[in-house]
Amino acid sequence: MGGDNSMIESLIQEEKDIYTGYPVALGNLKPGASWSMSGNDYNTLEWHDTNTLTKPTKAEVDAEVLRLTNEWNTKQLNIGLQRQGEYPPLADFADAMYWSSKGDDSKLTSYYEKCDAVKTKYPKV
Numbered sequence: 001m002g003g004d005n006s007m008i009e010s011l012i013q014e015e016k017d018i019y020t021g022y023p024v025a026l027g028n029l030k031p032g033a034s035w036s037m038s039g040n041d042y043n044t045l046e047w048h049d050t051n052t053l054t055k056p057t058k059a060e061v062d063a064e065v066l067r068l069t070n071e072w073n074t075k076q077l078n079i080g081l082q083r084q085g086e087y088p089p090l091a092d093f094a095d096a097m098y099w100s101s102k103g104d105d106s107k108l109t110s111y112y113e114k115c116d117a118v119k120t121k122y123p124k125v
Contacts, residue, residue, distance in 0.1 A: 012076075015124075016069075016072055016076075017040075019068060019072050020065055020068040020069045020072055021040045021065070022037060022040050022041075022042060022045075022061055022065065023037065023040075024068060025061050025064035025065045025068060026045075026056065026061060026064075028064055028068075029056045029060060029061065029064050030051075030053045030056060032053070033047075033048075033051050033053045034048040034050050034051055035047050035048055035051070035055075036048070042058045042061060042062075075124075076124070079122050079123075079124055082121075082122045083118050083119070083122050086118045086121070086122075087114075087115060087118055088111055088114045088115065092107075092111055093108075093111050095107060096108040096110070096111045
């Protein structure tokens, strides 16, 4: 199970890195601007000559990245707390797994459906 958690944590971190990266921050600060960048490095930002918008400073982009990071953290915390209160109890899962091992998957299917409903009600960013 530990491997599963590290894989999930890695995927969540990757999603956070995308959501809070310079490309998203630049898109928020200068919608429609034309630019290119290598990775997530402001020093490689090339502001194309066709822009009518001014190139944002590193401080402006960093401030937007910080805002996005705070927004991400708040949303993830709120989603987690909201979901936590509505998920079915783990004892129900254990019971469903027992019956599944005996050939009856109905309780497990029902448990998953309840989890899916919570995830739909409180979607991630």
